[in-house]
Amino acid sequence: MNARSESQGSWLEAPASSGPLSGVRVLDFSRILAGPYATMHLADLGADVIKVEAPGRGDETRHWGPPYSSDGTASYFLAVNHNKRSIELDLANSEDAQIAYALAVQADIVVDNFLPGRMKRFGLDRETLAAANPQIVTATVSGFGRGNMYSERPGFDFLAQAMGGLMSITGQPGGEPTRVGVAITDLLAGVLCATGILAALSETRTGALGRHIEVSLLDTQISMLANIGSGWLVSESVPERFGNAHPSIAPYETLATADKPLAVAVGTDRQFRRFVETLGAPQLGTNPDYATNRDRVVNRAALVLELEALLVTNSRDHWLEHLIAADVPVAPVNTVAEALGDPVVRQRMIAVVNGIPQIRTAINVDGEALAIHTAPPKLGADSASIRDHLKSRTQGVMASFAAGTSR
8 A cells, every 4th residue: 555545634735726737636745847837737637736935934936026026025936836835844854854745745846946866865856756656646847957068057047048049049130138028938848747747647547557747948948939949950050149030930029110019920921912912012922032932031131121111101000000900920029028918818827816926827718818826935934734634644644754754
């Protein structure tokens, strides 16, 4: 009998939740962004996530500001931690380590983002947990993965963007390499981590043993190079910075109007013809310099001059109205305030929970947005209830852990 079945009733149940992962238990040792983003997706899908935080300060992002909420919590933390519970545990303390172990062996999923080998120091490594609960799924997000010369380096999104080539292709032509404005590598690493976890969890439902999922920021960034990376592999042609333009499609960039820039994403020759017809210059659609996408890419500079000469005769909003009506792919270049104030965005993606505005997970199930039941937890909000519950129900598990760590 494994520890999960032996102490089945000792996990302090959360309020009833719905969703495809309802009933799934997740113990989350991760902090900052990638790991918490992964576990928030699991929580939004219905899993019960208990977030383990260091006593006193908790997840570092609780303090990464400004901006801060009215209670002093950094908005950074609020972005990726709703639908979770919080317990403060000092893993270097033997009693707290026992509590962490008692929770871990009852979980279906355990997530961390420590450097390689750190979970073993606390008796919470994959091998130890799987010995007690063979179907447990464990997952680690790290900067550089294990077993290589970079493994012991701390990993951050900015470093992955720099080392992984993303900054070299981001920014204006002739300008300096530029970081993407949001921690995009962290976020995709979180999505990939959640994807791997769900695949492994699905396998355990057939009776298979659990697996260990590993995602690194550098690996994630390299995979994100997509067509740019593939282009270098087949040609060894060093990609350039194109600013808002696309190296392989034109016009696919921002273009000036009489007042504000317009984002244009013309992906087909038919769309291009509709575009220039709406601008009042149908002859550009049959001009041999612009007739095909290949022609337009080669002659991009001249094309942009001709298009902007037409666009600057009227406002951005005028062109948006007419181009959208003509089924030409265009959009305003919004500020964050404009984007979050868009009525469609507010309806689909914004929720207010316990007075705290939250951005939803971008997954709909059966036509419905995933529910945000609880706001991001206060540090240690559930510590007392979880500790008291565990102490009365997991004596055997804790004794087993203590015996194992003393050997």
